[in-house]
Amino acid sequence: MRPLLVLTGVPTASTVRTFLTPLQTGTVMNLDPANLRFETRCVHVGVDKDDTFNSCITPIYPTSTFRWDGIGKTRGFDYTRSGNPTRTALEQNLAALEGGIDCRATATGMAAITAVLHLFQPGDQIIAGHDIYGGTYRLFADVFSKMGLRFSFVNMQDPGAVAAALCPQTKCIWIETPSNPLLNLVDIVAVVAQARTAGVLTIADNTFMSPYCQRPFELGVDVIVHSTTKYLNGHSDVVGGAVITRTPEYAERVGYIVNALGLACSPFDAWLVLRGVKTLGPRMEAHQRGAMALARMLHEHPQVQRVYYPGLPDHPQHALARRQMSGFGGMLSFDVRGGRAAAERVMTRAQLFSMAESLGGVESLMEHPDTMSHASMTESARRAAGISESTLRVSVGIEHPDDLAADLNQALASCRELS
Numbered sequence: 030m031r032p033l034l035v036l037t038g039v040p041t042a043s044t045v046r047t048f049l050t051p052l053q054t055g056t057v058m059n060l061d062p063a064n065l066r067f068e069t070r071c072v073h074v075g076v077d078k079d080d081t082f083n084s085c086i087t088p089i090y091p092t093s094t095f096r097w098d099g100i101g102k103t104r105g106f107d108y109t110r111s112g113n114p115t116r117t118a119l120e121q122n123l124a125a126l127e128g129g130i131d132c133r134a135t136a137t138g139m140a141a142i143t144a145v146l147h148l149f150q151p152g153d154q155i156i157a158g159h160d161i162y163g164g165t166y167r168l169f170a171d172v173f174s175k176m177g178l179r180f181s182f183v184n185m186q187d188p189g190a191v192a193a194a195l196c197p198q199t200k201c202i203w204i205e206t207p208s209n210p211l212l213n214l215v216d217i218v219a220v221v222a223q224a225r226t227a228g229v230l231t232i233a234d235n236t237f238m239s240p241y242c243q244r245p246f247e248l249g250v251d252v253i254v255h256s257t258t259k260y261l262n263g264h265s266d267v268v269g270g271a272v273i274t275r276t277p278e279y280a281e282r283v284g285y286i287v288n289a290l291g292l293a294c295s296p297f298d299a300w301l302v303l304r305g306v307k308t309l310g311p312r313m314e315a316h317q318r319g320a321m322a323l324a325r326m327l328h329e330h331p332q333v334q335r336v337y338y339p340g341l342p343d344h345p346q347h348a349l350a351r352r353q354m355s356g357f358g359g360m361l362s363f364d365v366r367g368g369r370a371a372a373e374r375v376m377t378r379a380q381l382f383s384m385a386e387s388l389g390g391v392e393s394l395m396e397h398p399d400t401m402s403h404a405s406m407t408e409s410a411r412r413a414a415g416i417s418e419s420t421l422r423v424s425v426g427i428e429h430p431d432d433l434a435a436d437l438n439q440a441l442a443s444c445r446e447l448s
């Protein structure tokens with residue numbers, strides 16, 4: 030195991046870092062993260078380990094290279110593309126939050142997805158949902174398919190569709206749940222069972238829920254990816270990603286790929302995400318409190334046709350949400366009456382909701398998937414996925430729910446004559 034942020038540590042040759050064994054720092058924190066509750070891990074794992082000056086916070090090490098003590102003798106780091114103490118602190122933290130043994134923090138969420146796609150060879154087939162994140166769809170359908178990987182995009186809510194897509198070349202089932210923007214769920218346990226029977230890998234993009242609300246490893250998934258840009262960082266001030274693994278085999282391979290391709294994040298960005306992640310638990314509580322309040326309000330609203338939020342009892346997969354998630358998250362969508370004009374008016378009249386893409390920050394955002402986040406899909410693909418011109422997606426921030434509800438109410442009132 031590689032010692033972390035210990036300037037007097039003994040380096041080892043192993044590239045696989047096992048985070049869920051007691052940390053080797055001794056002096057500052059000698060706790061086993063496996064024994065700590067989630068919120069405590071957020072604050073403490075990967076942090077508090079600078080014993081040069083006993084800083085409470087992980088320093089940023091903006092250095093490209095590290096001095097060697099002698100031939101074959103480093104203090105655990107030699108070059109920042111390959112490893113940096115600030116980044117390793119974040120990786121330790123994120124691995125502990127998902128319950129993995131290793132993590133690689135990348136420059137963006139797309140870089141994390143790029144890394145795991147390099148686990149496969151030309152000719153391999155990957156099954157994914159037809160309603161996955163648009164950037165992931167583009168990367169799969171446009172970039173990696175040109176390099177010989179094959180993709181089947183199916184309705185992952187239907188186990189029959191997954192079974193029908195399985196073939197001898199299938200190497201991976203890609204799980205993204207809930208979907209964006211309509212919050213459809215994939216039954217993780219059911220898909221993992223199908224994958225195990227077929228002997229294929231499962232990779233989950235857990236960005237939408239964060240490990241606070243959903244822990245795919247506990248449901249049998251093999252590899253987890255994140256866009257840390259969203260809830261993990263939570264403050265809309267950095268882009269980043271992560272790949273988390275649970276076996277030495279994949280930890281080693283992903284570490285090799287991230288280094289070989291040069292996908293790792295900068296020490297500055299790692300430091301920002303590490304700062305953000307400490308408040309993940311309380312932020313997620315506030316996000317979902319607000320989302321539930323707004324979902325209930327919108328559900329009763331005469332100018333709203335339909336609300337998509339897994340926390341509502343009439344969400345078609347509410348029972349599944351209760352089974353596989355420990356919270357319903359901070360994302361919701363709704364169809365407003367009055368078509369595109371009404372959707373635009375709601376967005377422009379709302380004061381507390383910035384009209385912007387992205388999600389997961391402390392401030393509320395609202396966007397129009399048909400022309401913004403999902404514009405790279407064809408119109409027919411959007412309609413097939415259930416996205417209409419009156420669909421609005423909301424990333425509910427941590428503002429007081431009463432203020433958010435009042436603001437959304439006045440914005441909806443402004444388009445009464447359009448409905």
Ligand SMILES: *Cc1c(COP(=O)(O)O)cnc(C)c1O
Pocket residue numbers: 137138139140162164165205209234236237255256257258259268269270
């Ligand atoms: C944002 C997002 C990504 C891409 O992450 P970037 O940090 O923007 O590269 C991937 N998956 C999901 C579910 C996302 O929301």
